[in-house]
Amino acid sequence: MKRVTPAGLARGAAVTAAGLAFPLLVTAPYLMTIAIFTVMYAALATSWNLLGGFSGYLSLGHAAFFGVGAYAEAIVFTHIGIGGGYRPFAMVPLIGLGVAVAAIPIAIVFLRVRGATFAIVTISLLFIVQLLAFNLRSLTNGAQGMSMAIPPFPVATYERPFYYAMLAVFLGSVLCCWIVSTGKLGLMLFAIRDDEDRAHGLGIRVTAAKVIAFCVSAGLFAMPGAIWAYYEGFIYPQFAVDPLVTIGAVLMAFLGGRGTIWGPMLGALILVPAQQYLAYSQGASQLYLIGYSAVFLVIMLLMPRGIIPSLRDLAVSHNPFDRPAGNGESKPSTSGVSP
Amino acid sequence: MTALLESESLTKRFGGIAALDSCSISVAEGNITALIGPNGSGKTTLFNLVTGYLPADSGSIAFAGRSVRRPHPASLYRMGLCRTFQQPRVFSNLTVIENMAAAILQPWGSLLRSRVRSSDRSRALEVLDDFGLTRLADAPAGTLSFGQRKLLEFATVLMGRPRIILLDEPTSGVNPVMIEIMERHIRELHQQGLAFLIVEHDMHVVMRLCDPVIVLDHGAKIAEGAPAAVQSDPTVLDAYLGA
Numbered sequence: 001m002k003r004v005t006p007a008g009l010a011r012g013a014a015v016t017a018a019g020l021a022f023p024l025l026v027t028a029p030y031l032m033t034i035a036i037f038t039v040m041y042a043a044l045a046t047s048w049n050l051l052g053g054f055s056g057y058l059s060l061g062h063a064a065f066f067g068v069g070a071y072a073e074a075i076v077f078t079h080i081g082i083g084g085g086y087r088p089f090a091m092v093p094l095i096g097l098g099v100a101v102a103a104i105p106i107a108i109v110f111l112r113v114r115g116a117t118f119a120i121v122t123i124s125l126l127f128i129v130q131l132l133a134f135n136l137r138s139l140t141n142g143a144q145g146m147s148m149a150i151p152p153f154p155v156a157t158y159e160r161p162f163y164y165a166m167l168a169v170f171l172g173s174v175l176c177c178w179i180v181s182t183g184k185l186g187l188m189l190f191a192i193r194d195d196e197d198r199a200h201g202l203g204i205r206v207t208a209a210k211v212i213a214f215c216v217s218a219g220l221f222a223m224p225g226a227i228w229a230y231y232e233g234f235i236y237p238q239f240a241v242d243p244l245v246t247i248g249a250v251l252m253a254f255l256g257g258r259g260t261i262w263g264p265m266l267g268a269l270i271l272v273p274a275q276q277y278l279a280y281s282q283g284a285s286q287l288y289l290i291g292y293s294a295v296f297l298v299i300m301l302l303m304p305r306g307i308i309p310s311l312r313d314l315a316v317s318h319n320p321f322d323r324p325a326g327n328g329e330s331k332p333s334t335s336g337v338s339p
Numbered sequence: 340m341t342a343l344l345e346s347e348s349l350t351k352r353f354g355g356i357a358a359l360d361s362c363s364i365s366v367a368e369g370n371i372t373a374l375i376g377p378n379g380s381g382k383t384t385l386f387n388l389v390t391g392y393l394p395a396d397s398g399s400i401a402f403a404g405r406s407v408r409r410p411h412p413a414s415l416y417r418m419g420l421c422r423t424f425q426q427p428r429v430f431s432n433l434t435v436i437e438n439m440a441a442a443i444l445q446p447w448g449s450l451l452r453s454r455v456r457s458s459d460r461s462r463a464l465e466v467l468d469d470f471g472l473t474r475l476a477d478a479p480a481g482t483l484s485f486g487q488r489k490l491l492e493f494a495t496v497l498m499g500r501p502r503i504i505l506l507d508e509p510t511s512g513v514n515p516v517m518i519e520i521m522e523r524h525i526r527e528l529h530q531q532g533l534a535f536l537i538v539e540h541d542m543h544v545v546m547r548l549c550d551p552v553i554v555l556d557h558g559a560k561i562a563e564g565a566p567a568a569v570q571s572d573p574t575v576l577d578a579y580l581g582a
Contacts, residue, residue, distance in 0.1 A: 183452055184451070187433070190432060191433065195430060200411070202413075203442070
């Protein structure tokens with residue numbers, strides 16, 4: 001199997017070019033804010049997908065890592081005094097690395113359980129981290145939150161550095177997902193997702209594969225948190241470690257197609273602007289929440305496996321020359337990786 | 340002939356029911372050993388214990404002369420002990436060739452290498468060719484028929500360079516042509532020195548392929564010997580017919 005295909009390369013180049021060009025074409029601050037959050041959720045959903053999509057371990061507590069990333073940035077800024085301007089951005093990869101390493105013992109303990117139990121255990125992590133943020137007052141200021149100085153960026157292009165930082169993290173997450181999914185590690189994770197017991201029986205290093213996926217996913221999930229903290233300027237425990245962050249990322253990955261490379265990004269591109277638009281136009285009546293869930297429900301009813309896998313199935317079923325060579329008694333199935 | 344796989348006084352209880360009751364068996368190197376018995380006699384439980392899928396309550400297991408204190412499916416596979424299941428278990432969302440590649444033992448350094456390297460692909464295709472599955476190499480395993488999945492599951496374990504394969508009802512639910520193919524492969528692999536322990540209900544297959552035959556009933560071994568001797572053993576007849 002070729003790792004680099006012309007179509008894949010074209011998709012990557014198109015997304016990168018569009019991402020880089022967007023701030024040059026659109027300058028309205030409110031649109032830039034929406035773009036920052038869209039790219040942030042694309043990065044979060046993509047990094048969640050590395051664990052939840054590839055291995056089938058549905059973590060609902062990844063917001064804990066987002067919060068740790070946010071607090072790490074604020075703590076480094078406040079207690080160590082790294083300075084303002086572009087310097088806090090330099091901390092982002094280090095924070096990601098630190099969170100990935102710190103996640104190793106958590107992964108070893110949590111990954112002893114599967115399915116719904118794993119999902120519930122990860123929720124507990126979220127609340128543990130939130131409680132720590134509230135109670136480690138000397139470090140986090142507790143409920144009063146932490147602040148970071150507003151960077152001296154030009155007003156007209158204030159959002160750009162944050163946008164490009166988010167974009168870099170997003171593209172890095174996509175690159176990680178691509179390397180994993182087209183490699184042996186991806187094969188191991190997809191095998192685990194299909195049948196973990198069978199994977200054990202074929203000598204696959206199941207625990208190692210899961211721990212690596214968990215830690216890389218956690219590290220990547222923390223990085224947008226660090227940028228978010230700097231962008232917001234103020235962080236509070238209930239917003240930095242917010243279950244809605246995980247839920248948003250998970251919904252986007254499911255919507256676009258979990259286990260795919262570009263599905264989570266597609267989910268973010270649909271849901272974040274839709275949410276912002278509906279909140280803006282229907283905000284006073286709160287009806288936007290109904291509209292937002294309706295968008296999601298309609299797509300999930302029509303495309304239960306997500307947009308990209310469903311479209312791929314549709315394309316295969318309309319192309320008689322591209323059908324699997326089996327007897328076709330089962331439903332069309334996807335190979336683990338896809339666009 | 341030296342014993343390749345041995346179980347000594349294996350016991351497994353599920354609540355008040357003893358699925359295996361102090362069961363000892365031995366599979367010699369290079370033999371095709373059958374494990375038969377009525378439904379619920381403990382055959383699959385024994386398979387699950389010796390392959391590490393279930394922990395035994397008591398007893399011991401030895402493989403290739405080494406005592407296996409904490410049997411685990413992955414470590415046993417790496418030692419050369421592989422198994423198939425009564426209901427074939429394949430990775431449905433992976434292609435046939437990816438199923439084969441997943442079963443190849445990989446060093447740590449290969450984690451980020453290509454999913455299916457050309458050397459793995461050619462080795463997998465060789466085995467698939469023997470099983471008549473080459474044309475399905477790039478099809479998702481979930482689209483294969485039941486019989487094809489059985490063949491794929493069998494072919495997959497060969498990628499791990501096994502010394503013994505435990506087959507759980509390899510011919511159940513498959514057509515006579517597929518049974519013939521399965522038998523041919525077992526014979527050919529046996530001639531290459533591979534040992535088999537086979538759970539099978541089709542007595543014709545057992546009589547044609549296996550020697551010796553071990554009979555279980557109520558979790559205990561009640562007979563062992565040549566197929567003809569076992570077939571006429573009154574204890575065995577009693578267990579099967581309840582006479």
